[in-house]
Amino acid sequence: QKEVEQNSGPLSVPEGAIASLNCTYSDRGSQSFFWYRQYSGKSPELIMFIYSNGDKEDGRFTAQLNKASQYVSLLIRDSQPSDSATYLCAVNQQGGNTPLVFGKGTRLSVIA
Amino acid sequence: DAGVIQSPRHEVTEMGQEVTLRCKPISGHNSLFWYRQTMMRGLELLIYFNNNVPIDDSGMPEDRFSAKMPNASFSTLKIQPSEPRDSAVYFCASRSGRGSDTQYFGPGTRLTVL
Numbered sequence: 001q002k003e004v005e006q007n008s009g010p011l012s013v014p015e016g017a018i019a020s021l022n023c024t025y026s027d028r029g030s031q032s033f034f035w036y037r038q039y040s041g042k043s044p045e046l047i048m049f050i051y052s053n054g055d056k057e058d059g060r061f062t063a064q065l066n067k068a069s070q071y072v073s074l075l076i077r078d079s080q081p082s083d084s085a086t087y088l089c090a091v092n093q094q095g096g097n098t099p100l101v102f103g104k105g106t107r108l109s110v111i112a
Numbered sequence: 113d114a115g116v117i118q119s120p121r122h123e124v125t126e127m128g129q130e131v132t133l134r135c136k137p138i139s140g141h142n143s144l145f146w147y148r149q150t151m152m153r154g155l156e157l158l159i160y161f162n163n164n165v166p167i168d169d170s171g172m173p174e175d176r177f178s179a180k181m182p183n184a185s186f187s188t189l190k191i192q193p194s195e196p197r198d199s200a201v202y203f204c205a206s207r208s209g210r211g212s213d214t215q216y217f218g219p220g221t222r223l224t225v226l
Contacts, residue, residue: 036217044203092213097143097167097213100213102154102155105154
């Protein structure tokens with residue numbers, strides 16, 4: 001069973017700090033990687049995706065990918081209380097039109 | 113553009129009743145996915161379609177669950193008979209499949225089986 005693993009949390013950070021969310025995946029052939037944010041009672045919404053090793057920045061968010069270590073992370077700079085949510089890591093293991101495999105998510109709490 | 117549309121948003125039913133969940137994918141998307149989310153098991157893929165054809169239904173829990181996609185604009189997930197353990201949030205998602213593997217989720221249907 002190919003898996004995507006995340007620490008369930010909760011991860012608590014003070015307002016203004018950097019939140020670091022981590023994800024590991026078991027399928028070495030995985031090709032694309034996604035971070036979704038899910039507020040309580042809402043559906044997952046895409047934050048960003050990354051395909052290549054290294055960093056990808058979008059505003060306060062940075063995704064980091066290390067395929068050799070099978071590790072993906074999401075950094076949130078200047079964390080705000082509105083960032084409090086569950087963050088889901090998702091991986092496209094086979095490419096093409098195959099479904100994303102989701103981790104169970106990490107719950108982030110930003111304390112004002 | 114309208115996103116993925118699901119109905120109903122909430123469904124409360126009694127054990128043994130038939131439940132039908134509906135989904136309209138984003139126009140032009142050619143892949144559709146049905147997921148179920150619970151606290152214990154997270155987001156689980158039930159079935160997915162490419163170009164209206166079911167590709168993998170190995171996630172469907174048992175024969176009580178069935179899904180159809182009669183055309184590119186509509187899909188249903190049916191549970192018959194429903195059981196209390198089916199209580200969960202059911203999400204539909206779609207993907208364009210043309211150079212993008214990003215999945216877009218509908219608002220979900222919260223199902224409660226009493």
